[in-house]
Amino acid sequence: MLxxxxxxxxxxxxxxxxxxxxxxxAGEIHAIMGPNGAGKSxxxxxxxxxxxxxxxxxxxxxxxxxxxxxxxxxRAHKGVFLSFQYPVEIPGVSVTNFMRTAINETRKANGQPExxxxxxxxxxxxxxxxxxIDRKFLSRSLNEGFSGGExxxxxxxxxxxxxxxxxxxxxTDSGLDIDALRIVANGVNKLKxxxxxxxxxxxxxxxxxxxxPDFVHVLYNGKIVKSGGKELAYELEEKGYDWIKQEQEx
Amino acid sequence: xxxxxxxDLKIELETKEYEYGFYTDIASDTFPVGLNEDIVRAIxxxxxxxxxxxxxxxxxxxxxxxxxxxxxxxxxxxxxxxxAISYYSAPLSKAKYESLxxxxxxxxxxxxxxxxxxxxxxxxSGVAMDIVVDSVSVATTxxxxxxxxxxxxxxxxxxxxxxPELVQKYLGSVVPQKDNFYAALNSAVFSDGSFCYIxxxxxxxxxxxxxxxxxxxxxxxxxxxxxxxxxxxxxxYLEGCTAPSRDENQLHAAVVELxxxxxxxxxxxxxxxxxxxxxxxxxxxxxxxxxxxxxxxNAKISWTQVETGSAVTWKYPSCILKGDxxxxxxxxxxxxxxxxxxxxGTKMIHIGxxxxxxxxxxxxxxxxxHNSYRGLVKVGPNADNARNFSQCDSLLMGNNCSANTxxxxxxxxxSAKIEHEATTSKIGEDQVFxxxxxxxxTEKAIALIVNGFSKDVLNKLPMEFAVEAQKxxxxxxEGSVG
Numbered sequence: 001m002l003x004x005x006x007x008x009x010x011x012x013x014x015x016x017x018x019x020x021x022x023x024x025x026a027g028e029i030h031a032i033m034g035p036n037g038a039g040k041s042x043x044x045x046x047x048x049x050x051x052x053x054x055x056x057x058x059x060x061x062x063x064x065x066x067x068x069x070x071x072x073x074x075r076a077h078k079g080v081f082l083s084f085q086y087p088v089e090i091p092g093v094s095v096t097n098f099m100r101t102a103i104n105e106t107r108k109a110n111g112q113p114e115x116x117x118x119x120x121x122x123x124x125x126x127x128x129x130x131x132x133i134d135r136k137f138l139s140r141s142l143n144e145g146f147s148g149g150e151x152x153x154x155x156x157x158x159x160x161x162x163x164x165x166x167x168x169x170x171x172t173d174s175g176l177d178i179d180a181l182r183i184v185a186n187g188v189n190k191l192k193x194x195x196x197x198x199x200x201x202x203x204x205x206x207x208x209x210x211x212x213p214d215f216v217h218v219l220y221n222g223k224i225v226k227s228g229g230k231e232l233a234y235e236l237e238e239k240g241y242d243w244i245k246q247e248q249e250x
Numbered sequence: 251x252x253x254x255x256x257x258d259l260k261i262e263l264e265t266k267e268y269e270y271g272f273y274t275d276i277a278s279d280t281f282p283v284g285l286n287e288d289i290v291r292a293i294x295x296x297x298x299x300x301x302x303x304x305x306x307x308x309x310x311x312x313x314x315x316x317x318x319x320x321x322x323x324x325x326x327x328x329x330x331x332x333x334a335i336s337y338y339s340a341p342l343s344k345a346k347y348e349s350l351x352x353x354x355x356x357x358x359x360x361x362x363x364x365x366x367x368x369x370x371x372x373x374x375s376g377v378a379m380d381i382v383v384d385s386v387s388v389a390t391t392x393x394x395x396x397x398x399x400x401x402x403x404x405x406x407x408x409x410x411x412x413x414p415e416l417v418q419k420y421l422g423s424v425v426p427q428k429d430n431f432y433a434a435l436n437s438a439v440f441s442d443g444s445f446c447y448i449x450x451x452x453x454x455x456x457x458x459x460x461x462x463x464x465x466x467x468x469x470x471x472x473x474x475x476x477x478x479x480x481x482x483x484x485x486x487y488l489e490g491c492t493a494p495s496r497d498e499n500q501l502h503a504a505v506v507e508l509x510x511x512x513x514x515x516x517x518x519x520x521x522x523x524x525x526x527x528x529x530x531x532x533x534x535x536x537x538x539x540x541x542x543x544x545x546x547x548n549a550k551i552s553w554t555q556v557e558t559g560s561a562v563t564w565k566y567p568s569c570i571l572k573g574d575x576x577x578x579x580x581x582x583x584x585x586x587x588x589x590x591x592x593x594x595g596t597k598m599i600h601i602g603x604x605x606x607x608x609x610x611x612x613x614x615x616x617x618x619x620h621n622s623y624r625g626l627v628k629v630g631p632n633a634d635n636a637r638n639f640s641q642c643d644s645l646l647m648g649n650n651c652s653a654n655t656x657x658x659x660x661x662x663x664x665s666a667k668i669e670h671e672a673t674t675s676k677i678g679e680d681q682v683f684x685x686x687x688x689x690x691x692t693e694k695a696i697a698l699i700v701n702g703f704s705k706d707v708l709n710k711l712p713m714e715f716a717v718e719a720q721k722x723x724x725x726x727x728e729g730s731v732g
Contacts, residue, residue: 048687052679076689088684092702101698102688109689149351158688 001026001197002047002166007058009046016042016053018222024166025034027194031208031233032201034219035241040201041085043219044170046084049075062166074101079092079165083155083172090142095154096124096144099161106162127160132189148175156187168199169193173207185210205237220244280468281338285468290438297407297441299636300414305669310427310437317431323593324654325621327562330501330536337439337472357398396456401459401485402447409445412468416447420478420719424507424544424570433540434504436472436541440505443474448483448514457712459488473504479514480547486517488715500525500535504558508543508551512573515550516543519711524559531589531618534561541565546572547602554710556719557594558585566624568597571605571633576609580706583719585700585726586619586651595625596655600666609640612704614652616727622654629666636666644674647727675703697724 002024009017014041024030034040040222046053047060047071060074067075084230090098104114115123128135133152143151152172169188173181188211192198200211208216208230216233218226220241226247236243281289283287290311294304309394319329396403402413411418427437448454478484489506502524510516518541527534537560543551553567569578598607607627615621621644629636644653655672677699700723701708708716 021565050683069690072686073689073691080687082687084687088678088681090681090684090699090702091696092705098688098698101694102685102690105691108691163687178721250465250718 001028002199003061003064005045005059005061007043007057007060008056009042009053010056011042011053015056016222017046019058020219020222020224021092022217022224024197024199025109026165026197028215029192029198029200029211029213031213031216031230032199032203032219032224033203033216033233033236036203036217039222040219042136042221044082044168044199044201047075047166047168048072048080073105076164077106081159081164081167083152083159083161083169085171085174087143087146087151087155089144089146091144093142095138095140095142095157099124099158100161123161127157130190131157131160132183134158137242144148149177149180152176152184153180153187154189156184160187160191163191164196166197166199167203170201171203172200173202173204181207182204182210192205195249208233220243220248255578265563278366278535281336283336284333285311285335285337285439289337293439293441294382296338296409299407299410302414303410304416306422306427307438310434311439314431314434314438315430317428317434320429323564323624324620324656325562325564325591325593327536327591332435335501338441343675395512398457399452400449401452401454401654402445404445406440406443406445406476409476413445413447416478417445420507421474421476421507422507424509424542425505425540430540432538435504436503436540440472440474443476443504445475446477446485446487448479448485449533451478451482452480454485455487457488459490471500471502471504472507473502475504475506476509477507477516477518478509479511479516481511482513483511484515486712487519488712489518489520489633490522490715490718502535502537502539503542504539506539506541506567508541510545510549510551510576512547512549514546515552516565517552517712518543518554519715520553520555520557521711521715521719521722522555522557522563523726525561526588526590526726527561529588531561535559535588536561537562537563537565539565541567542570542597543568543578544570545573545576545578545602548575549573550577550579551712552579552581552710553596554579554581554654554707555594556583556585556707556711556715556722557592558583558722560592561590563590563592563594565594566596568599569607569719570599570601571607571636572601573605574602575604575677576602579603579608579679579710580609580611580625581630581710582611583614583704583707584612584621584623585614585723586616586621588617588619590617590619592620593624595623595624597628598638600629600638600663602625603632603634604636606637607639609638609642610706611640611642612707613642613644614647614700614703614723614727615644615652615653616647618650620652622656624656624658626658626660627660627668628659629663629668631662633663635667635670636661636663638666638668640668640670642670642672643703644672645700646674646676693724700724700727 004020004022006016007020032040042053055068058068062078100120172184213230216228216230217224287308290646294307299374401652425433428434433476446458477487508516508518524535545551551569557563567580578598584592584594586592596609609625613621623642627638642655646653653674657670661666681699682692682695701720709718711719
């Protein structure tokens, strides 16, 4: 599904990713953990194609195709989805309208006709039920005045609507209370299949109690310094990131 | 690199011709350039007007001669040479047509390019259209249906001939001949326009619509519109405009007068997309318009406008809230791109008791354009409990444009309540990236964000207009994020 090879990326003169290697297969959930400033959010932004960062070396392959030179919307059309850590507000644009535009632009790019309105309504109903979303919420302006939990749930709703091949959840747990966390995690679990892959970026092991990863990677100083199964998350929780830092500096 | 950058987008759009920039070759009957009393007489004569009308025009002309072109607006332009303009131009085929088959096929072709299919309009939308091409009406539909209700909807020239008592009573009653420089000029030389009268207690069953269009090089268009809603009546009037591209600036100085009698309501909607000039700021229409409505007791007037065109716009649709409990509304979206300049807003004059006004203005500036909101809320000494709410929002794209807000408030009544809110925002790269990530290309993303920003006003437009307006916003702003 996703294959990242020796990926280097900078912002201005500052190199943030210093040679990332990562293999994610369909049906897998990978967790990427690491201390603040390790480059976790940069990695997700670079995969999604945010041009604030410059890829200086390496490649990002999605189903064997290098997407590192593609515009962000083209990556989206190919099935890359990023659940934002800080979803932006777009006043006056309802969640429904936004989703309709996103779906139809994607279909257009893939040579498909627009989704008929009745089908759109049906999908919206299905997905909102799946994620326990009150449909009144869908006519509100995108993220405007949403609580932290509503914003994150809305991100997962969009993921459900767009059915991406690769979903990256950037700190989806931040700002969530335990109930919201459970709802969001349940949603993600329901969306998981053997045809898609999920990368969960998080600080804490907490989220991984709900979304159980097949692999855990530790990102430190722009590199993946440790990989393992889900037990690695518990080890990190117990020992803290200082353990990694000390190991690296030793 | 398969990556399509914003710069590519910019180049593509800058080279994009004005969508409606074509010219229809119809033989025209055009007056020599220049303006004097003889020309005013000749216009009146050509239009077979009664004597009182000619005198009215001459009175206006004499007043205009003594007036000076105003300079207080926040716009800069080369003043038109009024002696270099031809003041009358009509398609030669002057007969009124019974059916579309009789209409000059070139003209129909023009409408087609504009996406205005009269047939479709006739069949689908139930919109009666009085189409003004170069100043003379050439097609009127649905007249019969309207006639059965006693509604008069015709060209102003026809109204002057057929309904002189109504015209004589109300023409200039809201915008007097001497009101301002351009109103005086219009009063002297107006060539055509629309007239509408809704009888007592009648609710006009369809949206009345007029498409204005400037078509002949070097002819200024001086439209005159008069809408009278008699007691307890209701009408929704749509005005949409396009103009073909021209190198020299074309002057457009229209006057619109609305009269809403006791308990009447007038909804007046405009979509204006005249040629804005090219990307260097050359050419484009000068749009200097006077629009004003008078509300009697319990009457209501709503102005809704979407202004995306013209090189220079100078326009303040206003309401005189004379009657007690009358209501005035102004909803506006003004878009400027490249070198366009707009100074637009409204005046709400509260005279009667318990009068209410609402102003929602959305200014969108891109390129090197200047966009100003200028509004006056005036509360007279007898306007007890007058209420006004104003909201002026500006959206900026890039770093080379400007937005200004000039709210004027004059209150002579201590019980008045006046609220004013203003915001300025910029389309953020983070918003665009968010949309991109969901598969929405930048151009579409901007359209979406702008539509969202303008939603409060778009919602006020009649359905068929709202769609056109959204399209226009997209066309006007393509490639303008910086």
